[in-house]
Amino acid sequence: MTTTKTLEEGLVAYLLSQADIAAVVSDRVRTGVARQNEQRPFLVVGPPTIEPQYTAAGGAGLAESRIEVHCEAASYREARELAELIRKKFKDGFQGNMEGVEVRALYATVRGNTPRVVSGDQEGFRSVTVELQVFHEEPP
Numbered sequence: 467m468t469t470t471k472t473l474e475e476g477l478v479a480y481l482l483s484q485a486d487i488a489a490v491v492s493d494r495v496r497t498g499v500a501r502q503n504e505q506r507p508f509l510v511v512g513p514p515t516i517e518p519q520y521t522a523a524g525g526a527g528l529a530e531s532r533i534e535v536h537c538e539a540a541s542y543r544e545a546r547e548l549a550e551l552i553r554k555k556f557k558d559g560f561q562g563n564m565e566g567v568e569v570r571a572l573y574a575t576v577r578g579n580t581p582r583v584v585s586g587d588q589e590g591f592r593s594v595t596v597e598l599q600v601f602h603e604e605p606p
Contacts, residue, residue: 471564471565471566471567472567473514473516473531473533473564473567473600473602474497474498474511474512474513474514474533475497475565476564476565476566476567476569477511477533477535477564477567477598478495478496478497478511479564479565480564480565481495481509481511481535481552482495484551484555486551487509487548487551487552487555490507490548490551491507491508491509491548494507494508494509495508495509495510495511496508496509496510496511497510497511497513498510498511498512498513500538504538506538506539506540507537507538507539507540507544507545507548508538509535509536509537509538509548509552510535510536510538511533511534511535511536512533512534512535512536513533514531514532514533514600515531515532515533516529516530516531516604517529517530517531518604519604525604526604527603527604528570528601528602528603528604529601529602529603529604530599530600530601531598531599531600531601531602532597532598532599532600533597533598533600534595534596534597534598535549535552535595535596535598536579536593536594536595537549537552537593537594537595537596538592538593539592539593540592541592542578542592542594544592545592545593545594546576546578546594548594549576549594549595549596550576552574552596553574553575553576553596555574556572556573556574556598557574559571559572559573560572567602567603568602568603569600569601569602570601570602570603571600571601572598572599572600572601573598573599574596574597574598574599575596575597575599576594576595576596576597577594577595577597578594578595579592579593579594579595
């Protein structure tokens with residue numbers, strides 16, 4: 467199957483199609499970076515690290531990617547709950563098509579992040595990161 471969207475685009479479309487996730491973030495799922503003063507909670511899908519897989523005969527047509535989804539919210543608890551919603555979508559491993567990206571297997575791990583200073587001495591919003599390991603058809 468030809469990949470018609472990037473892994474990030476496919477993942478964003480998949481997350482937005484999940485009613486329980488969309489109920490929390492509405493359409494606030496971004497790639498790369500969020501808008502300044504983005505209403506919270508929201509998700510940011512980072513760029514993947516893509517490693518093509520090879521056999522002795524050459525390229526296998528598959529890739530292993532690592533991609534992070536950052537769950538941003540006003541509190542650690544809210545960010546953690548959002549991250550858990552995402553993790554549960556992939557808890558048994560996901561297989562299927564994400565808007566043209568054929569996923570052979572997808573696994574999720576959740577990790578908390580330390581608070582950061584946004585400006586002056588104000589503490590930043592809390593975030594929790596969902597790390598995804600994705601085995602998929604290699605992009606053309």
